[in-house]
Amino acid sequence: MVLTSEQVPQTDAQTLKSKHKKQRQRNRPRNKRNRQEDSQPTTQETSVNVAASAMPGNAVDAVATEKTRDQIMAEREAKKLAKQAKKHKTAPTPTAATPAVLTTPAAPATKIITEVEQTTITTKLTTTTTTKVQDAVASKTTQPAAVNGKDVEAGEKTREQIKAEREAKKAAKKAGKGGGAKVEGITQQLADLKVAEKAPVAASAAPSTTEADQEKKKPALSKAERRAIQEAQRAAKAQVQTKKAQPAAKTPPSAAPKEPKLRSVSPTKAATSSSPGKCPANTPNVDCRVKLFNHLVCAKEDSQFINDPLVHPSIARLGVQYAKRTVVGSNARCIAFLHALRQVVHDFETPAKKEFGRSLDAAVKHHVDHLHKCRPLAVSVSNAYKQFKNQLTQLPADVPETELKELLVHFIDTYMENQIGKAAQAISGFLQEKITDGDVLLTFACSSLIQFICEEAKRRQVAFRVIVVDSRPGCEGQELLRRLHATGIPCTYVLINAVGYVMAEATKVLLGAHALLANGYVMARTGTAQVALVANAHNVPVLVCCETHKFSERFQTDAIVYNELSDPNQLVRGDKCQLSNWAAKGKLLPLNLSYDITPPELVSAVVTEVAILPCTSVPVILRIKPDIGY
Amino acid sequence: MKEQPLKEITQLIHAIKVGLVEGSYNITNKTLDIFKYIIMSKSWQNADALMQIVRDQCKILQAALPQETVTSNIARRILKLTREEFDLLHAKVQHFADDSQASLSLHKLVTQTSESNVSVDYSVPQHGLREALLDHLQEVETELETSSENICVQAEEHIHSSEIILTLGHSRSVENFLKRAIKKRQFLTIIVAECAPACRGHNLAASLASEKNVEIVVIPDAAIFAMMSRVNKVIIGTHSVLANGGLRAACGAYTVALAAKHYSVPVIVLAPMYKLSPLHLCEQDAFNMVGCAEDVIPYDSIPAREAKVYSPMFDYVPPELVTLFISNTGGHAPSYVYRLLTELYHPEDLEI
Numbered sequence: 010m011v012l013t014s015e016q017v018p019q020t021d022a023q024t025l026k027s028k029h030k031k032q033r034q035r036n037r038p039r040n041k042r043n044r045q046e047d048s049q050p051t052t053q054e055t056s057v058n059v060a061a062s063a064m065p066g067n068a069v070d071a072v073a074t075e076k077t078r079d080q081i082m083a084e085r086e087a088k089k090l091a092k093q094a095k096k097h098k099t100a101p102t103p104t105a106a107t108p109a110v111l112t113t114p115a116a117p118a119t120k121i122i123t124e125v126e127q128t129t130i131t132t133k134l135t136t137t138t139t140t141k142v143q144d145a146v147a148s149k150t151t152q153p154a155a156v157n158g159k160d161v162e163a164g165e166k167t168r169e170q171i172k173a174e175r176e177a178k179k180a181a182k183k184a185g186k187g188g189g190a191k192v193e194g195i196t197q198q199l200a201d202l203k204v205a206e207k208a209p210v211a212a213s214a215a216p217s218t219t220e221a222d223q224e225k226k227k228p229a230l231s232k233a234e235r236r237a238i239q240e241a242q243r244a245a246k247a248q249v250q251t252k253k254a255q256p257a258a259k260t261p262p263s264a265a266p267k268e269p270k271l272r273s274v275s276p277t278k279a280a281t282s283s284s285p286g287k288c289p290a291n292t293p294n295v296d297c298r299v300k301l302f303n304h305l306v307c308a309k310e311d312s313q314f315i316n317d318p319l320v321h322p323s324i325a326r327l328g329v330q331y332a333k334r335t336v337v338g339s340n341a342r343c344i345a346f347l348h349a350l351r352q353v354v355h356d357f358e359t360p361a362k363k364e365f366g367r368s369l370d371a372a373v374k375h376h377v378d379h380l381h382k383c384r385p386l387a388v389s390v391s392n393a394y395k396q397f398k399n400q401l402t403q404l405p406a407d408v409p410e411t412e413l414k415e416l417l418v419h420f421i422d423t424y425m426e427n428q429i430g431k432a433a434q435a436i437s438g439f440l441q442e443k444i445t446d447g448d449v450l451l452t453f454a455c456s457s458l459i460q461f462i463c464e465e466a467k468r469r470q471v472a473f474r475v476i477v478v479d480s481r482p483g484c485e486g487q488e489l490l491r492r493l494h495a496t497g498i499p500c501t502y503v504l505i506n507a508v509g510y511v512m513a514e515a516t517k518v519l520l521g522a523h524a525l526l527a528n529g530y531v532m533a534r535t536g537t538a539q540v541a542l543v544a545n546a547h548n549v550p551v552l553v554c555c556e557t558h559k560f561s562e563r564f565q566t567d568a569i570v571y572n573e574l575s576d577p578n579q580l581v582r583g584d585k586c587q588l589s590n591w592a593a594k595g596k597l598l599p600l601n602l603s604y605d606i607t608p609p610e611l612v613s614a615v616v617t618e619v620a621i622l623p624c625t626s627v628p629v630i631l632r633i634k635p636d637i638g639y
Numbered sequence: 640m641k642e643q644p645l646k647e648i649t650q651l652i653h654a655i656k657v658g659l660v661e662g663s664y665n666i667t668n669k670t671l672d673i674f675k676y677i678i679m680s681k682s683w684q685n686a687d688a689l690m691q692i693v694r695d696q697c698k699i700l701q702a703a704l705p706q707e708t709v710t711s712n713i714a715r716r717i718l719k720l721t722r723e724e725f726d727l728l729h730a731k732v733q734h735f736a737d738d739s740q741a742s743l744s745l746h747k748l749v750t751q752t753s754e755s756n757v758s759v760d761y762s763v764p765q766h767g768l769r770e771a772l773l774d775h776l777q778e779v780e781t782e783l784e785t786s787s788e789n790i791c792v793q794a795e796e797h798i799h800s801s802e803i804i805l806t807l808g809h810s811r812s813v814e815n816f817l818k819r820a821i822k823k824r825q826f827l828t829i830i831v832a833e834c835a836p837a838c839r840g841h842n843l844a845a846s847l848a849s850e851k852n853v854e855i856v857v858i859p860d861a862a863i864f865a866m867m868s869r870v871n872k873v874i875i876g877t878h879s880v881l882a883n884g885g886l887r888a889a890c891g892a893y894t895v896a897l898a899a900k901h902y903s904v905p906v907i908v909l910a911p912m913y914k915l916s917p918l919h920l921c922e923q924d925a926f927n928m929v930g931c932a933e934d935v936i937p938y939d940s941i942p943a944r945e946a947k948v949y950s951p952m953f954d955y956v957p958p959e960l961v962t963l964f965i966s967n968t969g970g971h972a973p974s975y976v977y978r979l980l981t982e983l984y985h986p987e988d989l990e991i
Contacts, residue, residue: 299856300828301869477946480861481835487936494942501947504835504935506860506891510923510951536861542897568865580857582838587845588857597848599857605865 299600305574317379323352324376328383334575337485339523339559340429340457343389346380350397351421354414365413366404373397385573388524388532388561396424428558433458435618436554437465440519443552448473449516451544453505454534455485456521458554464496474499476511480536482579482601505536508543518544520607522555527631528564529609529624531555535602538568541611550613553624557617560631565606573603642695647673652703662811663878667709667783667913670700671776674717678772686725687762693717697991706928706952708879708887708916711991715917715984716779722985724771725761782967786911787815789967794819797907797965801826802871805863805904808834808889809843810876812909816965817874821850828854830870832863834891836934836950860891867898873906877956879916880908882980884958884973887926890951896960905962912966917980917989923955 317325327349330336336345353376359365377394380386386394400420404413436458444450444466450473452459463475475498479486490502503511518540524532531537531553541551565571577599581588591597609624619630644652651669654660660669674693683689697714704710790812798804798820804827806813821827829847833840844857858866867873873895877888886892886908899906920926932938932948958973965971971979 300854481833481838481859487940487942490936490942490946491940494945500942500945501949502936502942503949503951504860506835506894506954507949507951509893509954510890510927510949534861535859535865538864539861539894539898542864542901543894546897567868569869572865580833580859582841586838587841591857594845594848596850596853597844597855597857600862601859602862602865605862 299598301569302572302574302600305572319372319375320379321349321353321356321376323349324379328380331380331384334384338455338457339387339389340556342387343393343558344425344429346390347393347421347425350376350393351418354417354421357414359410365410366401370398370401373401388563389559392558392561393424393428397421428556432556432558432618433461436556436616437462439616439621440552440554441465441469443517444471444473446472447516449476449514450474451476451478451508451512451515451518451540451549452489453478453486453520453537453540454480454483455489456554458556459519459521460489460492462519462554463493463498467496467498474501476501476503476515478503478505478508478511478536478540480505483534483575485534505539508540512543512547512549515544515547515549518549518551520551520553522553522559523604524559524561524563525553525555525615525624525627526565526606527560527562527628528566529627530565531607531609531612531615531624532561532565532604533607535568535605538605538607538611541607545611551611552614552616552621553607553612554616557619557630557634560627562631568602568605572605575601575603577601642699644699645673645677645696647676648696648699652700655704655707663707663709663914664783664787664811664911666707667713670710670713671780671783674713675773675776675780678717678769678776685762685764686721686768690718690721690761693721694991701991706878706926708918709913712879712913712916712984714991715988716913717776718988718991719983719985720775720779721768721772722761724768724775725765728765728768728771729763783911783913786913786967787812790909790911790965791815791819793965793970795823798824798827798872800824801828803828803830803869805830805832805866805870805873805895805899806843807832807840807863807875807891807895808837809839810889810909812911813874813876814843814846816909817847818850821847821853825852826854827852828856830856830858830866832858832860832891832895834889835860860894863891863895864898864901867902867904870899870902870904873899873904874909875906876909877914878953879914879918880910880964880976882917882919882977883921884961884964884976885921886956886961887920887953888956890954892956893954893960896956900960906960907963907965908961909965912968912979912983915966915976915980915983917984920955921957923951923953926953926955928952 320328327336327345330345331342336342350373353373354369357369357372359368373394377386380390397417397420400417404416408416440462444462448471450463452475466473475493477486477490477493477500479490479502481504486502490500493500501511501514520531520533520537520540522531522533522537526532531541533553544551563571577591579601580599581591583589588597588599591599612624614621615624615627617630619634622630651660651673654669655666660666673696677683677692677696678689683692693714697711700707700710700714794816802824804817804820806817806829817827817829821829831840831844831847833844840857844855847853848855856866875888875892875895877886877892879887881887886896888908896906898904918926928951930950930952932950935948935950936943936946958976961973963970964973964976966979
């Protein structure tokens with residue numbers, strides 16, 4: 010539901026080529042608005058600029074298109090630290106780091122083919138060294154530098170990279186103060202980041218060669234990995250001696266998905282030495298799980314998706330974004346997926362003696378499986394995938410590949426436009442009749458659709474106000490509150506246990522949904538059912554807004570059989586919280602469910618782009634619109 | 640003339656306001672100590688004067704701490720006690736054998752209206768009243784001390800093994816009750832809703848986790864409905880029990896009770912007798928308070944400048960959502976609360 014305003018435009022900018030620009034403006038009205046709201050000077054000419062604008066300091070000085078300020082600074086930093094490292098000579102410089110450092114000064118924009126080979130090699134090494142170094146620094150950086158090294162495509166610098174750089178710099182400073190032991194590691198890290206940025210050049214110049222290289226990568230990896238083990242252990246020891254455990258303790262939840270990246274480098278060891286308190290929480294074993302939910306996989310084991318050579322970079326990045334919950338909300342996830350899918354289609358090359366449709370189908374299936382491993386697919390995403398697959402089977406046989414690709418890309422674009430963009434407008438149109446002067450709308454968490462509706466009503470100059478109900482630990486309602494506040498709608502904000510306190514004021518309850526199940530149950534963010542329940546007790550009508558592309562053929566009667574478990578560490582509030590270090594206590598299990606199920610008797614009506622319907626009409630819609638959820 | 644508060648009363652008010660004295664039990668205990676001190680003091684000569692002092696001080700307490708109903712509850716107990724002791728002594732003096740002995744049986748309630756409508760003159764000095772009162776007060780003190788234990792004893796009667804119990808926030812009665820249950824029964828699963836924004840549920844969870852053979856699951860408040868389908872029993876504490884059997888409980892209790900009703904899960908409320916208040920408040924606006932909103936949304940965030948943010952402290956839970964009260968004297972249905980109240984307090988003291 011959450012259409013994170015920063016994320017979606019960015020993915021937009023990343024994946025879209027300029028020829029799609031017109032189309033985008035047409036079918037993505039909401040994103041445009043978001044952008045204005047954020048009032049960030051997002052020039053979309055180059056994606057580098059877009060990424061740079063995410064950094065507050067560098068928003069203005071996007072002078073050079075390729076080299077931003079912090080890039081240069083980071084390079085300088087790297088060089089300086091490299092010198093220091095040589096001076097101290099605390100640890101022998103591994104061969105892996107040297108070429109990486111050497112290549113740093115080279116301008117990232119040089120598109121010389123001869124360099125391609127070199128850069129790909131360094132990338133190879135980078136992926137290993139970065140993981141190693143990061144673990145040695147006990148996964149200080151929040152962003153997957155290693156992933157970037159591989160999956161960054163066509164000359165762009167993602168936000169993550171910038172963040173990672175910043176983190177690395179910070180770490181570097183600390184290390185510089187603390188002692189020489191860590192300096193070298195940081196240098197590598199910085200250098201790696203540089204290389205990671207260079208990689209896209211290589212990729213854009215010769216995408217086919219990189220793929221081929223990735224195939225060859227395996228033996229090189231294993232060798233480098235072995236070295237990585239030694240390095241990591243040594244670094245970990247040095248760290249314990251210098252007692253620099255603080256940076257590790259700083260970001261426990263984000264560190265969690267990072268760790269499994271190292272398959273061979275016993276991650277627990279490296280982590281325990283650096284942060285004994287947080288470690289068990291990062292690697293939950295079966296005992297630390299609620300018995301009722303043993304059947305649900307805690308989506309944490311993301312080791313396998315980092316180094317999969319068959320996964321397209323855009324999908325790999327999307328996977329990380331899913332896993333890290335930077336792209337959340339079923340609409341946003343669906344849009345991001347479709348953009349990535351379009352990129353996959355665009356870059357796809359039919360293997361020799363294979364049919365285009367079939368081989369693409371197989372490739373896409375692999376990609377979707379990969380995404381599923383990162384985080385269980387949203388209903389909207391799996392519906393979109395089904396539609397795409399359906400389209401693949403209906404491709405004409407005697408048409409050249411480029412035309413087929415265009416057909417598919419067109420299909421993806423129209424799907425996005427119709428199922429998400431226009432549907433939102435239609436739903437908003439239905440609801441505008443229901444919102445009148447003096448209305449008090451109550452909503453839960455953050456839904457892009459609800460936001461759209463409220464803004465539309467504001468534009469019509471209806472005098473209404475909104476009560477935003479929110480819940481720990483996500484606090485997504487704050488995001489909605491921020492957006493509504495920006496449009497000048499008077500708001501009230503409460504936590505979910507106070508919903509009874511404010512329900513008496515409300516005249517209507519508007520809820521977003523993750524999916525509508527075939528038995529009429531509404532699957533939505535945890536807490537939705539509770540709001541509907543209290544609304545029902547106060548006889549306030551409950552309207553669920555849901556596009557038909559989120560309709561699912563699944564049947565479910567409770568929130569336990571199928572659900573998603575989010576990171577339980579989110580429940581812990583700071584270090585002083587009684588829950589901190591819960592895994593060590595054994596019997597104490599925080600549980601963070603993602604969704605709950607609202608029974609149809611608590612919902613007055615579902616607003617879809619087709620009509621305003623009772624919940625029980627979902628199977629009817631599924632039948633008359635067989636291309637949905639099928 | 641407006642009565643001046645005693646020094647002890649002001650001290651108590653201060654201590655409660657700054658959080659030195661917390662929890663209904665402690666507050667009740669302290670209040671009782673003060674009233675005991677008043678009784679022991681020589682400032683009163685007859686029952687009427689004593690009752691006036693108690694009433695005045697109670698009014699001051701009520702005005703200063705409107706949310707702490709236990710203070711007036713204990714004052715009502717003292718008043719009732721004074722009346723009883725006075726009646727008893729009075730009867731003895733007059734050698735009047737009163738068979739019902741001031742205990743309000745149903746029979747007496749019916750017959751009383753016609754014959755014993757004579758108002759007793761409490762201003763007559765009564766010898767030995769002070770001693771009798773102190774004696775009786777000792778009983779009240781013991782009752783108070785053992786109330787928690789008496790509630791705990793009933794744990795076995797209500798909890799079987801491998802049960803899934805949901806509770807909300809952190810109530811001391813619930814904590815002791817569940818600890819007893821954990822000792823006696825095996826394979827319990829206890830789900831604790833954290834009760835944001837204070838998240839006192841975390842404390843309860845941490846405290847219970849020190850026991851063996853139990854699984855403690857901490858959930859955010861939003862997941863109450865989702866988990867309720869698997870819960871066998873809801874056991875919650877309360878701030879006070881109202882005259883109609885409704886609850887004035889921690890914020891979130893209403894949702895818990897509604898969800899329990901939806902899934903037909905019994906809701907058991909642990910309420911020692913001193914929490915019974917003869918108040919008829921049938922909606923939360925009559926008593927609710929809003930707390931500090933900083934925990935709900937940080938003050939320095941941009942939307943917080945204009946948005947209205949509430950952090951209410953209490954929820955009103957209507958009696959139809961409560962299945963059972965467990966007090967130190969046993970279990971009671973919500974519909975029986977009015978009867979307990981008439982036994983506990985004198986009808987004339989309901990309005991202090």
